[in-house]
Amino acid sequence: EVQLLESGGGLVLPGGSLRLSCAASGFTFSSYAMSWVRQAPGKGLEWVSAMSGSGDNTYYPDSVKGRFTISRDNSKNTLYLQMNSLRAEDTAVYYCAKQDWNPGGYMDVWGKGTTVTVSS
Amino acid sequence: DIQMTQSPSTLSASVGDRVSITCRASQSISRWLAWYQQKPGKAPKVLIYKASSLESGVPSRFSGSGSGTEFTLTISSLQPDDFATYYCQQYNSYPWTFGQGTKVEIK
Numbered sequence: 001e002v003q004l005l006e007s008g009g010g011l012v013l014p015g016g017s018l019r020l021s022c023a024a025s026g027f028t029f030s031s032y033a034m035s036w037v038r039q040a041p042g043k044g045l046e047w048v049s050a051m052s053g054s055g056d057n058t059y060y061p062d063s064v065k066g067r068f069t070i071s072r073d074n075s076k077n078t079l080y081l082q083m084n085s086l087r088a089e090d091t092a093v094y095y096c097a098k099q100d101w102n103p104g105g106y107m108d109v110w111g112k113g114t115t116v117t118v119s120s
Numbered sequence: 121d122i123q124m125t126q127s128p129s130t131l132s133a134s135v136g137d138r139v140s141i142t143c144r145a146s147q148s149i150s151r152w153l154a155w156y157q158q159k160p161g162k163a164p165k166v167l168i169y170k171a172s173s174l175e176s177g178v179p180s181r182f183s184g185s186g187s188g189t190e191f192t193l194t195i196s197s198l199q200p201d202d203f204a205t206y207y208c209q210q211y212n213s214y215p216w217t218f219g220q221g222t223k224v225e226i227k
Contacts, residue, residue: 105211107209
């Protein structure tokens, strides 16, 4: 069974940093692009980063470019999101999602999410 | 960036109704569009990909159509389990973008 399990969320001060992890199982991790998607409380979905299967290509929207860094360790079947210079508007549930091919594709499997709260 | 606009934002319907949700892209995305269903407190679940392909395990009452800039998600006969929020998403080009969502409520 394909599974994604996020961890690393929590409460952080504005300007602080946090690293999220996503442990993958049930598929050949290195063969698929992966994404992070977030959802602020009561709001819609916002895609925040993607990485190709090999890790050679990364993609970000302007809202997080320069502050967030996506990475992956294919030997550990794990995806990461390093978030720096956090702002109150980064408060959200962060989902890890598998894309259906490499380097693009829609998001066919999602984790349950991890909650990040940026507040003083 | 490609903007995705859904309508309506809220839809009130009864069990058994046929309902449709529209998604418009600010430029052509060919057929690179997915539809997701999300229930409160849960992760999104993909229903439709490539505009009209039904994801494995998704009931056949869900269907998608369209290409270019205009797309539609149709539920042929609304079931109690279908009351949820629906999002379209383009994957034609990065940055991926979602519509703002359509909440399907019980009438």
